[in-house]
Ligand SMILES: NC(=O)c1ccc[n+]([C@@H]2O[C@H](COP(=O)([O-])OP(=O)(O)OC[C@H]3O[C@@H](n4cnc5c(N)ncnc54)[C@H](O)[C@@H]3O)[C@@H](O)[C@H]2O)c1
C-alpha cells in the first residue's frame with residue numbers, strides 16, 4: 001500500500017514521515033511531499049478563510065498533483081483535496097486530515113467515490129482552550145494594553161475602565177459550543193470558581209457543572225461570552241447585532257473560533273459605543289488584519305493574529321494522533337474517527 005503525505009508550513013514533511021513511519025513495518029510505502037507556499041499569510045488567505053468543502057477556489061498545482069497520483073492513502077493538513085486531486089489519484093482509498101476540521105477536503109465527492117476519510121478531532125483543543133483563558137484575563141485585566149503602553153514608555157495605571165475591572169471569581173461565563181475546545185475551556189475555568197453556563201443544541205450531555213441555558217439567556221446572564229462553535233451555514237453570523245444587544249454592558253466577548261460566527265460590524269459598533277465592556281479576538285473577517293482596520297483603533301479590544309491553535313504539541317503531534325486513528329484501516333477495521341465510510 002502506498003501512503004503519500006503532504007507537508008506544509010505548519011506541519012513540515014518530516015513530522016508526517018515520523019508520525020507514519022511505523023506503517024512501514026506493516027508493508028506500507030510511506031512518502032511525504034511538500035506543498036509549496038510562500039508564507040503563512042498565503043496559507044491563511046487561501047485556506048483558513050475558505051470554509052467550503054473542497055476549497056475548489058484554490059487550484060492545487062499540477063506539479064503537486066502529479067506527485068500524489070499513486071497514493072492509496074493521502075495525508076493532508078491544509079492542502080485542499082479537491083475533486084481534481086481525488087480524480088487524479090485513481091487508487092485512492094483513504095484520506096487522513098491532520099485537523100479537527102476538514103473543510104479543505106471535498107468529503108461529499110470522496111464519499112461518492114467510496115473513499116474513507118479520517119480526521120483528528122481536538123488535535124489542538126488544548127492549545128485553543130489555554131489561549132482562550134489567556135484572552136479572557138488579557139482583556140479584562142488590561143494586560144495587553146499595559147504591555148503596549150510600557151513598550152512605548154508610558155506607565156499607565158489609570159485605565160478608563162479601571163473602576164470596572166472584574167475578578168473572575170463568582171462571575172458567569174457563557175460558553176457557546178461545547179465541543180472539543182468548549183469543554184476544555186470549561187474544565188480550565190473551574191479553577192477560577194466561576195459559574196458556567198452553556199449553549200450547544202447538538203451536545204446531549206454537558207459537563208455536570210455547566211448549566212444548560214438558551215442562547216438568549218446565555219447572552220443576558222454571562223459576564224464573559226466565549227464562542228467555540230464551528231463555522232457552518234447555521235452558525236454563520238450567530239453573534240449579530242441582536243445578540244450583542246442582549247449582553248450586559250459590563251460583559252466581555254471572546255472569539256478564538258472563527259470570524260464568520262460573528263457579524264464583525266455589529267461587534268465593532270457594540271465595542272465602539274461601549275455597549276459591551278470589551279472583546280478579545282484571535283480571528284478576523286479579513287486575515288491578515290491590517291493596521292488600518294477599525295478594530296485596531298479600539299481601546300477595549302485585545303487582538304492576536306490567529307494564534308490560538310499554534311503550539312508545538314498541537315501541530316507536531318497531529319501526525320502521531322492521526323496515524324493511530326487510521327491504523328485500523330490498514331486491516332479493514334474502520335474506527336469511530338472516520339467521518340466517511342466506504343459504502
Ligand atoms: N484560533 C485558532 O487557532 C483555532 C484553532 C483550532 C480550532 N479553532 C476553531 O475553534 C472552534 C471550535 O473547535 P472544536 O474543535 O471545539 O470544534 P467541535 O466541532 O469539537 O465543537 C463545535 C461545537 O459547536 C457546537 N455547535 C454546532 N452548532 C451550534 C450552534 N448553532 N450553536 C452552538 N453550538 C453549536 C457543536 O455541537 C459542537 O459541540 C472551531 O471554530 C475551530 O475552527 C480555532
Ligand SMILES: O=C(O)[C@H](O)[C@H](O)COP(=O)(O)O
Nearest residue numbers: 048098099100101102124309
Ligand atoms: O489556525 C486554526 O484556526 C486552526 O489551527 C486550523 O484552522 C485547524 O483547526 P482544526 O481544523 O484542526 O480545528
